[in-house]
Amino acid sequence: MRGRSGPVYLVVDGHPAHKANAVKSLIKEMEGRLELHFLPPYAPDLNPDEFVWAYMKTNGVSKKPLRKNESLKERVQSDLATIKGNRRLVKSFFGAESVAYTND
Numbered sequence: 001m002r003g004r005s006g007p008v009y010l011v012v013d014g015h016p017a018h019k020a021n022a023v024k025s026l027i028k029e030m031e032g033r034l035e036l037h038f039l040p041p042y043a044p045d046l047n048p049d050e051f052v053w054a055y056m057k058t059n060g061v062s063k064k065p066l067r068k069n070e071s072l073k074e075r076v077q078s079d080l081a082t083i084k085g086n087r088r089l090v091k092s093f094f095g096a097e098s099v100a101y102t103n104d
Contacts, residue, residue, distance in 0.1 A: 051093040
């Protein structure tokens with residue numbers, strides 16, 4: 001947030017964690033530098049996270065069996081780290097028409 005001239009806008013779903021008192025306090029402390037915008041209930045087509053999970057289902061965890069002594073959690077974390085390292089792929093999750101609002 002350092003060095004930004006305007007506020008940061010976070011688009012979040014309706015998960016209770018996003019509405020917790022601790023989050024509300026943080027937003028208040030930020031004095032307008034951080035704003036939350038809530039997606040409507042059950043709107044997966046508007047949520048870029050859903051594109052990540054769809055990619056994971058078709059290219060990640062389900063494509064290769066877990067290695068001996070590897071947990072599902074470890075695999076998911078590894079796959080997410082791989083996605084995080086691929087800037088072009090991450091940008092593609094925001095290219096769908098239904099999430100064009102994130103590019104304004």
